Amino acid sequence: MQQQISLKLLPSEAADDNILKSYIANSIGTKPDEISGFRLLKRSIDARGKQVYINLTLHAYINEPFIDRDTVNINFKDVSKAARKVIVIGAGPAGLFAALKLIEEGIQPILLERGKDVRARRRDLAALNREGIVNPDSNYCFGEGGAGTYSDGKLYxxxxxxxxxxxxxxxxxxxxxxxxxxxxAHPHIGTNKLPNIITAIRECITSCGGVFLFDKKVTDFVIEDDSIKCVITADNNAFHGEAVILATGHSARDIFTLLNNKQIAIEAKPFALGVRIEHPQSIIDTIQYHCSSRGEYLPPASYSLVQQVESKGVFSFCMCPGGIIAPASTNNEELVVNGWSPSKRNNPFANSGMVVTVEDKDLAGLKDFKEYLKERTTGLDSPLSMMYFQEMVERNAYKAGGGKFVAPAQRMADYCNNKTSGSLPACSYLPGIQTTDLRTTLPRFIHKSLQEGFKAFGKKMKGYYTNEAVVVATESRTSSPVRIPRDSSTLQHPQIKNLYPCAEGAGYAGGIVSAAMDGERVAAMIAVTQ
Ligand SMILES: Cc1cc2nc3c(=O)[nH]c(=O)nc-3n(C[C@H](O)[C@H](O)[C@H](O)COP(=O)(O)OP(=O)(O)OC[C@H]3O[C@@H](n4cnc5c(N)ncnc54)[C@H](O)[C@@H]3O)c2cc1C
Structure with a gap:
C-alpha cells in the first residue's frame, strides 16, 4: 500500500527519520516496521506562532518495496552532425537550458559566451574582491552560468x-x-555547489555535439531583408545559424546600445533600485523564530517584506540568509552590490536587497539626470533612459565610496534619521564599506521611500529597525532596465525575423528558474517554427 500523509512536527522530530516513521505509522494506524520507506513531497517551516513547526507532506510505502525518486530521463540527442543549428548568445540559465532543449529537439546549439568558464571566472572574482579591479567580461554577472553562478541559488x-x-x-x-x-518550499543550491552543476550542464551540451565557446563577445548582428543572418564576435568571427537566441541578461548594456544603434526596437522598462541591508543573522533568527537562538534544527531565517510608500512599492529582494554581500559591478567606476550564500548559509550575516520601483515618471524632474543624459547626447525619451539612470546612480555610489569598489554605507537608524554614522558595524562585503551620507548617492525619491519603508518594516518585524544593521549602496541590477519586444505567438522580435529575445535581459524572466524556463520555451518554439 502507498499513502500520502501530511504531518506537523517539531523541528527536532522532523529531522529524525525514526521519529518520522513512528508518526507515519501512527497516522496510518500501523507499526513503524511496516513502513518500508517514504519520500518527502513538500517541506515548509511554519513560524507564525511562538512554537515553530515543520509541515511535511510525504508519500509512504507500507508493506511493499520502497521505490525512490527517479531522476528525470531526457533523451539528449547526438547533434554533432545535425542539419539545424541555432546560435545562443549568453551561457546564463536561459542560454544553458535553451541549449539543452535544442539538443533534446535534435538541433545543434552554438553557444557564444563573452566570459570565461566557471573555474577561470573565480580568479576574476577574487581580483574584484581583493584588488578592486573588475574584468568587464568576467565578473559576478558575466561568465559561464551567468549571473546565477555565484549566487544564493534560490530556486523559487x-x-x-x-x-x-x-x-x-x-x-x-x-x-x-x-x-x-x-x-x-524555498529551495536553494548555494554558491559552493553551483559551479559543479554548471560544469556538468556544459559537459552534457558538448558531449552531445553542441558547440560551447568562451571569450566570444557578440558585438554585431548582420541583418538582411529584416532577418538576422549571422552574429559577429569581438575577435571578428561570424557565426551562422537558422535562428539567434539573445539571452545576454540584464547587465549587457553593450547589447542594448547595439540594438538601439542599429534601430532595432527596444523599450525603456521600469525596474527597481535601492540598497542592500545587512543584519547579524542572529537578529533575524530571533525575530522570525521568536527565540534567543534558533538551535540546530532550524535553518538561518529569512524574510520577505513589501510596503507601499505613497505611490511607490518598497520591497525586499533576493534575501540571502547566512550570506555575503558581493560586488556585482560589470564596469569600473560603477558600484553595484548583490548577495550570495553558501549551501549551508552559515555566515553570520543576513543580507537582502531593499529596493524601490523606478518608472519613467520618476526621472522627469531629476536635474542631475537631465545633465547626465546630455553628456550621453540623448534625452528622457530614449529607450536607454532607464539604463542610463541605473548607470548614473552606480557611478555616484562608486565616487561616494572613494574607489576600488569600497561601498558607501550607513547604519540603518542613522540612515533613516539623515545622520552620518560615526562608525560602521562589521559587514560581509569584502572590498569594504565607507561611512557616508547616502543622500548624496541615491535620488531623493528612492531615499525617501526607503526611509519610510525601513520604519514600516521595523513595525512588522520587531527588532528589524536597528543601528546594528548596515545599509550599503547600491542595489541596482534587480531586473532589466530595457525590454526587447517579441511577438507573443512567434517569440521573435517583431521587426527582425529569427531573432529571439530571451529571459531576463529582454524583460521576460526574473531569477534563475524563470530564466531557465524562458530559455526552454524559446528553444521549443524554434524547434517547431523553422
Ligand atoms: C550575485 C547574484 C545573486 C543572485 N542570486 C539569485 C538567486 O539566489 N536566485 C535567483 O533566482 N536569481 C538570482 N540572481 C539573479 C539571476 O542570476 C538572474 O535572474 C539569472 O541569471 C538570469 O538569467 P539569464 O540567463 O537571463 O541571464 P544571465 O544569467 O545574466 O546570463 C547572461 C549571459 O550572457 C552573457 N553575455 C552578455 N553579453 C554578451 C555578449 N555580448 N556576448 C556573449 N555573451 C554575453 C553573460 O556573460 C552571461 O553569462 C542573482 C544574481 C546575482 C548577480
Whole structure:
C-alpha cells in the first residue's frame, strides 16, 4: 500500500527519520516496521506562532518495496552532425537550458559566451574582491552560468504559468543538485555547489555535439531583408545559424546600445533600485523564530517584506540568509552590490536587497539626470533612459565610496534619521564599506521611500529597525532596465525575423528558474517554427 500523509512536527522530530516513521505509522494506524520507506513531497517551516513547526507532506510505502525518486530521463540527442543549428548568445540559465532543449529537439546549439568558464571566472572574482579591479567580461554577472553562478541559488519563482518548474528542478538534480530542492518550499543550491552543476550542464551540451565557446563577445548582428543572418564576435568571427537566441541578461548594456544603434526596437522598462541591508543573522533568527537562538534544527531565517510608500512599492529582494554581500559591478567606476550564500548559509550575516520601483515618471524632474543624459547626447525619451539612470546612480555610489569598489554605507537608524554614522558595524562585503551620507548617492525619491519603508518594516518585524544593521549602496541590477519586444505567438522580435529575445535581459524572466524556463520555451518554439 502507498499513502500520502501530511504531518506537523517539531523541528527536532522532523529531522529524525525514526521519529518520522513512528508518526507515519501512527497516522496510518500501523507499526513503524511496516513502513518500508517514504519520500518527502513538500517541506515548509511554519513560524507564525511562538512554537515553530515543520509541515511535511510525504508519500509512504507500507508493506511493499520502497521505490525512490527517479531522476528525470531526457533523451539528449547526438547533434554533432545535425542539419539545424541555432546560435545562443549568453551561457546564463536561459542560454544553458535553451541549449539543452535544442539538443533534446535534435538541433545543434552554438553557444557564444563573452566570459570565461566557471573555474577561470573565480580568479576574476577574487581580483574584484581583493584588488578592486573588475574584468568587464568576467565578473559576478558575466561568465559561464551567468549571473546565477555565484549566487544564493534560490530556486523559487512566482512565474509558474510560464513553464514547468519541476522539470527545471529535476534537471538541476540530474546535473548534481541535492534532491531536497524538489521538496523544500524555498529551495536553494548555494554558491559552493553551483559551479559543479554548471560544469556538468556544459559537459552534457558538448558531449552531445553542441558547440560551447568562451571569450566570444557578440558585438554585431548582420541583418538582411529584416532577418538576422549571422552574429559577429569581438575577435571578428561570424557565426551562422537558422535562428539567434539573445539571452545576454540584464547587465549587457553593450547589447542594448547595439540594438538601439542599429534601430532595432527596444523599450525603456521600469525596474527597481535601492540598497542592500545587512543584519547579524542572529537578529533575524530571533525575530522570525521568536527565540534567543534558533538551535540546530532550524535553518538561518529569512524574510520577505513589501510596503507601499505613497505611490511607490518598497520591497525586499533576493534575501540571502547566512550570506555575503558581493560586488556585482560589470564596469569600473560603477558600484553595484548583490548577495550570495553558501549551501549551508552559515555566515553570520543576513543580507537582502531593499529596493524601490523606478518608472519613467520618476526621472522627469531629476536635474542631475537631465545633465547626465546630455553628456550621453540623448534625452528622457530614449529607450536607454532607464539604463542610463541605473548607470548614473552606480557611478555616484562608486565616487561616494572613494574607489576600488569600497561601498558607501550607513547604519540603518542613522540612515533613516539623515545622520552620518560615526562608525560602521562589521559587514560581509569584502572590498569594504565607507561611512557616508547616502543622500548624496541615491535620488531623493528612492531615499525617501526607503526611509519610510525601513520604519514600516521595523513595525512588522520587531527588532528589524536597528543601528546594528548596515545599509550599503547600491542595489541596482534587480531586473532589466530595457525590454526587447517579441511577438507573443512567434517569440521573435517583431521587426527582425529569427531573432529571439530571451529571459531576463529582454524583460521576460526574473531569477534563475524563470530564466531557465524562458530559455526552454524559446528553444521549443524554434524547434517547431523553422
Ligand atoms: C550575485 C547574484 C545573486 C543572485 N542570486 C539569485 C538567486 O539566489 N536566485 C535567483 O533566482 N536569481 C538570482 N540572481 C539573479 C539571476 O542570476 C538572474 O535572474 C539569472 O541569471 C538570469 O538569467 P539569464 O540567463 O537571463 O541571464 P544571465 O544569467 O545574466 O546570463 C547572461 C549571459 O550572457 C552573457 N553575455 C552578455 N553579453 C554578451 C555578449 N555580448 N556576448 C556573449 N555573451 C554575453 C553573460 O556573460 C552571461 O553569462 C542573482 C544574481 C546575482 C548577480
Amino acid at each position: 519563482t512566482r512565474s509558474n504559468k510560464r513553464g514547468d518548474i519541476n522539470r527545471i528542478l529535476n534537471l538541476f538534480v540530474k546535473f548534481g543538485a541535492e534532491d531536497q530542492i524538489l521538496y523544500e
